[in-house]
Amino acid sequence: MSSQFSDASLKPLEGAQLIGAGLLLAAANFIAVLDTTIANVSVSTISGALGASSSQGTYVITSYAVAEAITVPLTGWLANRFGTVRVFITSMILFGVFSALCGLANSLGMLIAFRVLQGLAGGPLMPLSQTLLLRIFPKEKAPAAVGLWAMTTLIAPIAGPILGGVLCDQYSWPYIFFINVPVALICGYMGWKMLKRYESPLLKLPIDKIGLILMIVWVAALQLMLDEGKEKDWFASTEIVVLALIAAAGFIAFMIWELTERNPIVDLRVFRHRGYTASVTTICLAFGAFFGATVLTPLWLQGYMGYTATHSGETTALTGILAVLTAPFVAKLSTKVDPRKLVFIGVMWLGAVTLFRSFNTTDMSNFQIGWPLLMLGIGLPLFFVPLTGLALSSVEESETASAAGLMSFCRTMSGAIATSLVNTSWENKSIYYHAELAGMVDQFGDVSNTLTQAGMSLDQARANIEQMLQSQSIMLSTNHIFMMAAISFGLAAAAVWFAPKPTRVADTSAAH
Known part of the structure; x- marks a missing residue:
C-alpha cells in the first residue's frame, strides 16, 4: 500500500x-x-x-x-x-x-x-x-x-x-x-x-470482479492439487488431474484477462520492467527455499530427533537473532551500495548455510543443529531489505503500490507452494531411501545375530533394525530437501543479476 x-x-x-x-x-x-x-x-x-x-x-x-x-x-x-x-x-x-x-x-x-x-x-x-x-x-x-x-x-x-x-x-x-x-x-x-x-x-x-474470481479459482485449485496430490497418488487420481486442468486453465484465463482489463486487480504489466521481473524471480526462489526449509525443520526435530514443541521452537527461532541485529546496518548499506551485490551476498550466504545443513546426521547435538540456524540469520536482511528497494525502483513511481502488492502476493504464494512441495517430497524420498537401505542392511543376518545374542528376541531385533532404517531414511530425505533448497538459493542469487543497476531510490513505504 x-x-x-x-x-x-x-x-x-x-x-x-x-x-x-x-x-x-x-x-x-x-x-x-x-x-x-x-x-x-x-x-x-x-x-x-x-x-x-x-x-x-x-x-x-x-x-x-x-x-x-x-x-x-x-x-x-x-x-x-x-x-x-x-x-x-x-x-x-x-x-x-x-x-x-x-x-x-x-x-x-x-x-x-x-x-x-x-x-x-x-x-x-x-x-x-x-x-x-x-x-x-x-x-x-x-x-x-x-x-x-x-x-x-x-x-x-x-x-x-x-x-x-x-x-x-x-x-x-x-x-x-x-x-x-x-x-x-x-x-x-x-x-x-x-x-x-x-x-x-x-x-x-x-x-475487477472477473479477475478476482479467476485468481481465487486458479490459486485454490493449485494449492488443493499440491496439498492433496500425495494422498491421492498424484496424476493416477482423476481429482488431481481435474484440479491441475482447472489451475492451468484458470491461470491462463487470469493472465489474458488481467493484461487486457482497464482496472486489473493485479497489474501484471509491471513485469515489462526487467529489474522488477528479476527481483520477483529472486524473491520467489529464495523465499520459497527459506520457508520450505523453515517448515521442515520443526517437523524433523519433533518427529525424529526427540524435541518437544518448545525446544523445537527455540531452536528454529535462532535464525532471527542475528537477522534483527544486522537489519539496521543493512538498511544503511543499501542506500550506499549496489543493492544487487547485497542481495547476491545475502542469498549466497543462505544457500551456503543450507548446503552445510544438507550433511546432517541422526546423532547431532543441539549445538550442531542450532549454530547453522543462527548463522542463517545474517543473510536474511541482506536478502529482504535491498531486494524490496531494487524491485520498486525498477517500476514507474505511479506503479509502486501495484508492484508492491503483486510482489507480496508472489512471495506469499511461493511460501505456500514450497510448503506443499517440501512436505510431499520429504515423505516420498523417505520411502525411496527406506527401500534402498532395506536392500543393503543386514544381508547376511549379522546384525540380527548380534542383537539376539545380546538378549533380544528375533522380533525385537527386527523392530530395532526397522527403527534404525526409518531414522536414517528420514535423515537422508531431510538432507535431500536442504540440498534442493540450497540449489534454489543459488538460482535466486544468479537471477538478481538480470536486473539493471537501479537509477533511483524507491519509496519502500509501498512494500509489505
Missing part, C-alpha cells in the same frame, strides 16, 4: 498519543505476521489432536498463507472504497473473531476453514498498518515509523515458533490462536478511537 491517502491538513500525532498509536499499529502487524509461523512447530500436535496425519496438518500453514495472498492485492481497492481506517479496524476485529473460532475448531476441516477466513482478514493488516504509521508520524520521523514496522515484521516470525511451542507444551494447541483475540479486540477498539480522524476520502473505484 502507498501512503496516497495522506491529508496535508491533518496534523500528525504527538507525545504519548503518537507512542500509543504507534505501538497499537505495530501490534496489529505483529499478530498478522506471527500467525504465518506460530503454527509451524504445532503441526504435529494439532494433527495428532484432530486425528489427521502430519502432512494434512501442514494445510493449517498453507491455507492461511494462500488466503492472505489473495486479499493483499485487494487492499488498495478496499481502502479506497470503504476508507483506510475502517478497513483496518474491521480486519483487526474479524482477525480476532476468526482466531477464536480456530481455537474452538474440533476437526481439521473446520480449523482449515477458519484459518482461511483468518488469512482473508489478516491480509490487509500488514500493508494498512504501515500506511497508517506513515500518516500518524511526523514526516521527519518517518524512518522511525518504517523502522518500527520493519522490526515487528522481523521479530514476529522469530517469536512465532517459540510462542507456539510454549503454548502447545504448557497449555494446549488452541491457545496459539486464542492469544490473538485480546490483542485484536483491544487494538480494534483503541484503534478506532485514536485513528478515526485519519480516515481517507472514499473513492468509488470499479473492482
Whole structure:
C-alpha cells in the first residue's frame, strides 16, 4: 500500500498519543505476521489432536498463507472504497473473531476453514498498518515509523515458533490462536478511537470482479492439487488431474484477462520492467527455499530427533537473532551500495548455510543443529531489505503500490507452494531411501545375530533394525530437501543479476 491517502491538513500525532498509536499499529502487524509461523512447530500436535496425519496438518500453514495472498492485492481497492481506517479496524476485529473460532475448531476441516477466513482478514493488516504509521508520524520521523514496522515484521516470525511451542507444551494447541483475540479486540477498539480522524476520502473505484474470481479459482485449485496430490497418488487420481486442468486453465484465463482489463486487480504489466521481473524471480526462489526449509525443520526435530514443541521452537527461532541485529546496518548499506551485490551476498550466504545443513546426521547435538540456524540469520536482511528497494525502483513511481502488492502476493504464494512441495517430497524420498537401505542392511543376518545374542528376541531385533532404517531414511530425505533448497538459493542469487543497476531510490513505504 502507498501512503496516497495522506491529508496535508491533518496534523500528525504527538507525545504519548503518537507512542500509543504507534505501538497499537505495530501490534496489529505483529499478530498478522506471527500467525504465518506460530503454527509451524504445532503441526504435529494439532494433527495428532484432530486425528489427521502430519502432512494434512501442514494445510493449517498453507491455507492461511494462500488466503492472505489473495486479499493483499485487494487492499488498495478496499481502502479506497470503504476508507483506510475502517478497513483496518474491521480486519483487526474479524482477525480476532476468526482466531477464536480456530481455537474452538474440533476437526481439521473446520480449523482449515477458519484459518482461511483468518488469512482473508489478516491480509490487509500488514500493508494498512504501515500506511497508517506513515500518516500518524511526523514526516521527519518517518524512518522511525518504517523502522518500527520493519522490526515487528522481523521479530514476529522469530517469536512465532517459540510462542507456539510454549503454548502447545504448557497449555494446549488452541491457545496459539486464542492469544490473538485480546490483542485484536483491544487494538480494534483503541484503534478506532485514536485513528478515526485519519480516515481517507472514499473513492468509488470499479473492482475487477472477473479477475478476482479467476485468481481465487486458479490459486485454490493449485494449492488443493499440491496439498492433496500425495494422498491421492498424484496424476493416477482423476481429482488431481481435474484440479491441475482447472489451475492451468484458470491461470491462463487470469493472465489474458488481467493484461487486457482497464482496472486489473493485479497489474501484471509491471513485469515489462526487467529489474522488477528479476527481483520477483529472486524473491520467489529464495523465499520459497527459506520457508520450505523453515517448515521442515520443526517437523524433523519433533518427529525424529526427540524435541518437544518448545525446544523445537527455540531452536528454529535462532535464525532471527542475528537477522534483527544486522537489519539496521543493512538498511544503511543499501542506500550506499549496489543493492544487487547485497542481495547476491545475502542469498549466497543462505544457500551456503543450507548446503552445510544438507550433511546432517541422526546423532547431532543441539549445538550442531542450532549454530547453522543462527548463522542463517545474517543473510536474511541482506536478502529482504535491498531486494524490496531494487524491485520498486525498477517500476514507474505511479506503479509502486501495484508492484508492491503483486510482489507480496508472489512471495506469499511461493511460501505456500514450497510448503506443499517440501512436505510431499520429504515423505516420498523417505520411502525411496527406506527401500534402498532395506536392500543393503543386514544381508547376511549379522546384525540380527548380534542383537539376539545380546538378549533380544528375533522380533525385537527386527523392530530395532526397522527403527534404525526409518531414522536414517528420514535423515537422508531431510538432507535431500536442504540440498534442493540450497540449489534454489543459488538460482535466486544468479537471477538478481538480470536486473539493471537501479537509477533511483524507491519509496519502500509501498512494500509489505
